[in-house]
Amino acid sequence: xANLRIEQxxxxxxxxxxxxxxxxxxxxxxxxxxxxxxxxxxxxxLRMIAGLDGASGGDIHIAGKLxxxxxxxxxxxxxxxxxxxLYPHMNVRKNMTFGLKFTGVPPxxxxxxxxxxxxxxxxxxxxxxxxxxxxGGQRQxxxxxxxxxxxxxxxxxDEPLSNLDAALRVSTRVEIANLHRLLKSTIVYVxxxxxxxxTLADRIVVMNKGxxxxxxxxxxxxxxxxxxxxxxxxxxxxMNFFEAEVEGIEGGRARVAGTAFRNLDIPAGSLKVGDAxxxxxxxxxxxxxxxxxxxxxxxxxxxxxxxxxxFAYLRRVDGRMFVAEVRGRQxxxxxxxxxxxAASPDVHVFDASGLRVAT
Amino acid sequence: MPEPVSNITVQMPRAKRAGLLLFFLGPAVAIYxxxxxYPLLATMALSTYTSDPSGARSFVGLANFETLLGDALWxxxxxxxxxxxxxxxxxxxxxxxxxxxxxxxxxxxxxxxxKGFYRTVMFLPTMLSVVIVGFSWNLIxxxxxxxxxxxxxxxxxxxxxxxxxxxxxxxxVTLSLISVWQFVGIPLMLIYAALLNIPEELIDAARVDGLGxxxxxxxxKLPLVLPTISLVSVLTFVANFNAFDLIYSVKGALxxxxxxxxxxxxxFYRTFFGNQLQLGNPTMGAxxxxxxxxxxxxxxxxxxxxxxxxxxxxxx
Amino acid sequence: MTTDQRARSIxxxxxxxxxxxxxxGPILLVVMNSFKVRSAIFGSPLALPDASTFSLVGYExxxxxxxxxxxxxxxxxxxxxxxxxxxxxGAMAAWALTEYRFRGSTALALFLSIGIMVxxxxxxxxxxNMMRSxxxxxTLTALILVYVAQGLPMSIFILSEFIQQIPKDLRDAAxxxxxxxxxxxxxxxxxxxxxxxxTVAVFTIxxxxxxxxxxxxxxxxxxxxxxxxxxxxxLGQYITDWNSVLAALSMAILPVVVIYVILSRQLIAGLxxxxxx
Ligand SMILES: Nc1ncnc2c1ncn2[C@@H]1O[C@H](COP(=O)(O)OP(=O)(O)O)[C@@H](O)[C@H]1O
Ligand SMILES: [Mg+2]
Numbered sequence: 006x007a008n009l010r011i012e013q014x015x016x017x018x019x020x021x022x023x024x025x026x027x028x029x030x031x032x033x034x035x036x037x038x039x040x041x042x043x044x045x046x047x048x049x050x051l052r053m054i055a056g057l058d059g060a061s062g063g064d065i066h067i068a069g070k071l072x073x074x075x076x077x078x079x080x081x082x083x084x085x086x087x088x089x090x091l092y093p094h095m096n097v098r099k100n101m102t103f104g105l106k107f108t109g110v111p112p113x114x115x116x117x118x119x120x121x122x123x124x125x126x127x128x129x130x131x132x133x134x135x136x137x138x139x140x141g142g143q144r145q146x147x148x149x150x151x152x153x154x155x156x157x158x159x160x161x162x163d164e165p166l167s168n169l170d171a172a173l174r175v176s177t178r179v180e181i182a183n184l185h186r187l188l189k190s191t192i193v194y195v196x197x198x199x200x201x202x203x204t205l206a207d208r209i210v211v212m213n214k215g216x217x218x219x220x221x222x223x224x225x226x227x228x229x230x231x232x233x234x235x236x237x238x239x240x241x242x243x244m245n246f247f248e249a250e251v252e253g254i255e256g257g258r259a260r261v262a263g264t265a266f267r268n269l270d271i272p273a274g275s276l277k278v279g280d281a282x283x284x285x286x287x288x289x290x291x292x293x294x295x296x297x298x299x300x301x302x303x304x305x306x307x308x309x310x311x312x313x314x315x316f317a318y319l320r321r322v323d324g325r326m327f328v329a330e331v332r333g334r335q336x337x338x339x340x341x342x343x344x345x346x347a348a349s350p351d352v353h354v355f356d357a358s359g360l361r362v363a364t
Numbered sequence: 365m366p367e368p369v370s371n372i373t374v375q376m377p378r379a380k381r382a383g384l385l386l387f388f389l390g391p392a393v394a395i396y397x398x399x400x401x402y403p404l405l406a407t408m409a410l411s412t413y414t415s416d417p418s419g420a421r422s423f424v425g426l427a428n429f430e431t432l433l434g435d436a437l438w439x440x441x442x443x444x445x446x447x448x449x450x451x452x453x454x455x456x457x458x459x460x461x462x463x464x465x466x467x468x469x470x471x472x473x474x475x476x477x478x479k480g481f482y483r484t485v486m487f488l489p490t491m492l493s494v495v496i497v498g499f500s501w502n503l504i505x506x507x508x509x510x511x512x513x514x515x516x517x518x519x520x521x522x523x524x525x526x527x528x529x530x531x532x533x534x535x536x537v538t539l540s541l542i543s544v545w546q547f548v549g550i551p552l553m554l555i556y557a558a559l560l561n562i563p564e565e566l567i568d569a570a571r572v573d574g575l576g577x578x579x580x581x582x583x584x585k586l587p588l589v590l591p592t593i594s595l596v597s598v599l600t601f602v603a604n605f606n607a608f609d610l611i612y613s614v615k616g617a618l619x620x621x622x623x624x625x626x627x628x629x630x631x632f633y634r635t636f637f638g639n640q641l642q643l644g645n646p647t648m649g650a651x652x653x654x655x656x657x658x659x660x661x662x663x664x665x666x667x668x669x670x671x672x673x674x675x676x677x678x679x680x
Numbered sequence: 681m682t683t684d685q686r687a688r689s690i691x692x693x694x695x696x697x698x699x700x701x702x703x704x705g706p707i708l709l710v711v712m713n714s715f716k717v718r719s720a721i722f723g724s725p726l727a728l729p730d731a732s733t734f735s736l737v738g739y740e741x742x743x744x745x746x747x748x749x750x751x752x753x754x755x756x757x758x759x760x761x762x763x764x765x766x767x768x769x770g771a772m773a774a775w776a777l778t779e780y781r782f783r784g785s786t787a788l789a790l791f792l793s794i795g796i797m798v799x800x801x802x803x804x805x806x807x808x809n810m811m812r813s814x815x816x817x818x819t820l821t822a823l824i825l826v827y828v829a830q831g832l833p834m835s836i837f838i839l840s841e842f843i844q845q846i847p848k849d850l851r852d853a854a855x856x857x858x859x860x861x862x863x864x865x866x867x868x869x870x871x872x873x874x875x876x877x878x879t880v881a882v883f884t885i886x887x888x889x890x891x892x893x894x895x896x897x898x899x900x901x902x903x904x905x906x907x908x909x910x911x912x913x914x915l916g917q918y919i920t921d922w923n924s925v926l927a928a929l930s931m932a933i934l935p936v937v938v939i940y941v942i943l944s945r946q947l948i949a950g951l952x953x954x955x956x957x
Contacts (some may be wrong), residue, residue, distance in 0.1 A: 373780040381782065388772045388773060388776035389773050391772065399810075399828070400829040400833075403803025480948075482700055484944045484948065485703055488940060491936055493889070493907075493908045503710070553952060557952035646809075
């Protein structure tokens with residue numbers, strides 16, 4: 006168990022920059038999830054922590070020790086891969102003990118660790134089987150078991166659930182959360198699925214194009230996204246955005262106007278007249294009403310019924326679409342004109358550079 | 365060969381990395397360099413020397429090549445062998461590869477049974493030694509045994525029979541066809557494999573579009589396996605220069621009748637080792653080998669510049 | 681199935697059967713007649729041997745007047761040792777070239793691929809000189825060295841394709857597990873290369889077993905002849921003795937056919953795995 010510190014980490018492949026000045030500090034025992042769109046550099050970051058890829062610049066410390074020059078096995082990490090990466094020609098037991106042979110763990114100790122991991126992961130019955138005779142979920146558990154027996158300081162998971170079907174994904178998610186409670190070890194977990202990120206993480210790291218956009222507790226990211234990217238990435242369906250402009254400033258308050266919603270007032274702060282802004286409201290925060298802090302109108306074009314809620318897709322006056330969640334059995338009909346309002350805490354405003362503006 | 369995938373060596377200490385690479389690459393590179401590349405270079409170097417009867421060697425520059433290409437005593441058999449080689453190659457391209465493609469096409473049709481059996485049987489001759497194959501056909505086509513003559517007579521074509529391997533006009537083509545018979549398995553298998561790689565859905569889509577099997581083959585499958593066909597052509601071209609065994613075992617080093625089956629391989633052998641008619645001449649042999657090397661190089665360059673560039677590989 | 685489809689299917693099978701007959705007919709003919717008395721070979725070449733025509737006189741002659749067993753064992757030694765080395769060194773080199781990033785790896789790969797296109801035979805003059813001066817003339821060692829050099833480029837090419845199909849994560853998992861690089865190769869990668877052996881065998885091992893050229897120029901005594909060369913010389917000597925000739929041919933054919941039939945499934949699976957593109 007150990008903390009993890011990443012400083013000024015850079016990774017370039019030729020002319021393309023894959024990681025750009027990444028700084029991140031992870032506490033001992035923390036469950037940190039790296040989330041971001043596909044290709045943003047999550048796996049690259051994880052592989053660099055593991056020592057599978059070298060850095061173009063910057064430092065990685067594990068348990069206070071600079072590990073830049075250490076081989077993966079010397080860093081005290083264990084990694085679980087998306088493809089599970091089980092050795093196909095070794096049975097489950099051998100899969101788990103194979104690595105221990107080379108790191109000087111005596112045979113009796115190996116057996117003890119395997120037995121314990123097998124018990125924890127309900128693998129006792131499967132120890133003599135080969136990977137080809139296991140189901141997807143079982144393979145996943147073996148892969149985790151192989152990581153556990155190494156008793157690493159830091160666990161690294163790279164999209165471990167993305168090859169499982171939906172139901173298994175949910176139950177394995179719960180299992181991984183339990184495991185973390187049990188082992189109390191530091192975990193860095195990569196996913197592109199924000200539900201996984203929200204449910205598992207102590208802290209989430211949102212990445213985009215090789216940069217860290219925001220680090221924070223799951224609900225902080227949801228309620229106070231630091232920028233447009235995080236606002237749009239966290240939450241499903243995604244947050245609605247409306248173009249806006251500062252129309253006037255009076256008495257410390259700025260009047261924000263846009264074509265597709267009614268004017269609203271926010272603290273002026275350092276805003277100037279004519280500044281371009283973006284106003285964001287989540288679909289689940291929009292309710293039918295007449296007047297509110299925020300109000301927008303639209304013509305219903307399509308309704309998606311999910312059961313507990315429905316999503317109405319509305320055409321705004323500026324021709325773009327936005328989405329509103331509608332609860333209950335009564336759903337609006339296509340063609341209907343609706344006015345939707347939201348309360349002040351649920352309205353997010355971003356400046357021209359995408360950064361959050363206090364409301 | 366594609367880009368290496370792992371960066372693990374980049375982080376390693378220099379000495380450790382060098383040791384690792386030496387361990388993995390050392391044996392292969394050493395044996396290959398010593399027994400393949402070095403002899404090739406040494407042969408080329410030797411081709412610029414001549415040796416007198418006492419065995420002493422002296423540098424003569426390009427004189428051996430002037431002799432080979434200019435002196436009628438040498439140039440006539442050389443051009444004859446080259447021409448025969450090209451005929452040998454042409455027969456393979458025009459007979460072996462189309463037959464291979466056609467059989468692969470038939471085998472890859474949906475719902476054909478006994479595929480495994482056909483494949484095994486059709487590939488069998490390819491596994492045998494050229495010497496054995498050549499000699500077996502020599503017996504079968506021999507008028508002494510009369511099997512071929514008998515077979516033709518049985519289908520009413522008895523008058524067509526001739527001792528093909530013995531006639532100046534037909535010996536070379538007959539030998540080429542024997543080689544085709546033996547090696548048809550290579551294009552057959554490679555193209556069959558390529559055809560198997562075409563996704564089933566693509567073929568189903570074409571069938572839904574109303575294309576018959578024949579059209580599917582010519583308009584969809586064939587264009588998609590073109591890269592494999594071009595690979596097969598290169599293999600055929602290179603194998604052409606290894607075709608010594610067949611001629612030597614059926615016709616001997618003299619490649620009779622009257623040198624009509626002489627190819628560069630047998631010419632090289634005679635020049636190097638000599639035979640009943642002449643003494644062996646290693647330096648001239650080296651010159652012949654060098655010329656063969658440049659002919660192969662020329663062929664490969666022509667292929668790369670004229671053919672390869674126009675062939676597109678499609679990703680599925 | 682419609683009548684039309686059935687007719688087409690029959691047509692397809694007729695073509696395939698006809699070609700199959702053409703492919704095995706000559707081989708069957710030779711083997712069949714090798715078991716007959718001379719008069720039957722000429723009298724009814726297409727008939728199977730029966731009680732009155734059966735004879736092993738050709739085989740007796742081959743055993744008596746040639747060292748066929750020595751030839752077999754030479755061929756076996758040369759082929760098996762070459763195969764082991766081609767596979768081992770080829771796989772090791774293919775691994776390093778496909779896995780490790782190092783300066784000059786592309787150039788080295790190109791250098792190694794020269795041997796795929798340029799027949800090593802062209803260097804025969806120098807090879808013979810080298811072997812003579814190293815005292816390896818007329819030894820099986822000389823043949824093995826040449827064959828390994830000849831087989832390596834193609835086997836490296838084929839094995840590289842196979843190694844790339846092994847998931848990258850597997851090697852990285854082993855690295856995280858603390859497995860040393862050499863052990864990753866021998867204990868994780870090499871066992872997974874078994875399907876590649878068949879493909880390598882067809883393209884590099886079969887040509888070794890069947891080769892005439894190098895035994896012809898590098899070996900001179902009966903004790904180092906291979907089957908191909910030994911039978912070739914026997915045939916030349918006894919050209920008019922049809923029983924012996926057919927028997928010698930059959931003895932060269934039969935072991936290959938038997939092994940081929942046993943292994944054909946793997947061989948063909950290897951060939952059609954798409955590793956040679
Ligand atoms: N070996 C490489 N060479 C060049 N670019 C690479 C290499 N590996 C990854 N990349 C690029 O780095 C980016 C980040 O990749 P990755 O970390 O796998 O993304 P993620 O896991 O977030 O989906 C991608 O755009 C990818 O194309
Ligand atoms: Mg990834």
